Amino acid sequence: EQPACSLPPPGTPPDEIARLLASCRACPLWERATQAVPGEGPKNASIMIVGEQPGDREDLEGRPFVGPAGQLLDRALADAGINRSTSYLTNAVKHFKWTARGKHRLHQKPDAGEIDACKPWLLAELSSLAPRVLILLGGTAAHSLLGPGFKVTANRGRIDAPHLAPTVIVTVHPSYLLRLPANQAEEAYKRFVADLRMAITESP
Numbered sequence: 001e002q003p004a005c006s007l008p009p010p011g012t013p014p015d016e017i018a019r020l021l022a023s024c025r026a027c028p029l030w031e032r033a034t035q036a037v038p039g040e041g042p043k044n045a046s047i048m049i050v051g052e053q054p055g056d057r058e059d060l061e062g063r064p065f066v067g068p069a070g071q072l073l074d075r076a077l078a079d080a081g082i083n084r085s086t087s088y089l090t091n092a093v094k095h096f097k098w099t100a101r102g103k104h105r106l107h108q109k110p111d112a113g114e115i116d117a118c119k120p121w122l123l124a125e126l127s128s129l130a131p132r133v134l135i136l137l138g139g140t141a142a143h144s145l146l147g148p149g150f151k152v153t154a155n156r157g158r159i160d161a162p163h164l165a166p167t168v169i170v171t172v173h174p175s176y177l178l179r180l181p182a183n184q185a186e187e188a189y190k191r192f193v194a195d196l197r198m199a200i201t202e203s204p
């Protein structure tokens with residue numbers, strides 16, 4: 001039997017959140033993951049970016065967005081004029097959920113219970129950072145903070161959610177762009193960059 005993890009009290013700084021997160025047992029995903037992957041970035045970041053969950057590379061390295069989706073995100077952030085190193089990057093779910101496929105670990109989408117179990121960590125990061133801009137990448141991040149009924153494709157772009165941040169932007173996840181056929185990829189990438197660019201052009 002594992003000891004219950006302690007959820008972070010209000011006002012906990014990000015480095016302390018990361019320390020407490022390491023022993024989280026709030027859902028079963030920790031058992032098959034290498035480690036919890038905390039958010040990364042300066043605690044005074046004005047832009048916070050939320051993905052789904054760590055992928056294979058992130059799980060091994062313990063850092064968010066270092067695999068293929070992260071490389072695409074890096075390029076798109078640069079094209080949008082956003083500096084990754086001054087942003088805070090995190091995930092809605094902090095452990096990698098996977099199933100074995102031969103010798104590979106195949107990503108699986110976190111379910112509603114896992115998203116809910118991890119939400120206190122995301123809320124703790126959000127209240128500690130209090131970013132000017134919050135960017136939600138894809139359905140899982142949107143479901144966590146905006147509810148399971150939120151449809152990213154129908155509502156992408158800037159949305160009104162002042163309880164989360166003065167500017168909230170919802171867009172697709174970079175992994176979705178990686179899966180598109182070549183003839184759709186360029187247009188979709190441009191829309192993604194345009195969504196990200198709102199983070200620096202839209203004032204609250």
Ligand code: URA
Pocket residue numbers: 051052053054055058063064065066067069070091175
């Ligand atoms: N996809 C995510 O949503 N987050 C990561 O950290 C990596 C890939």
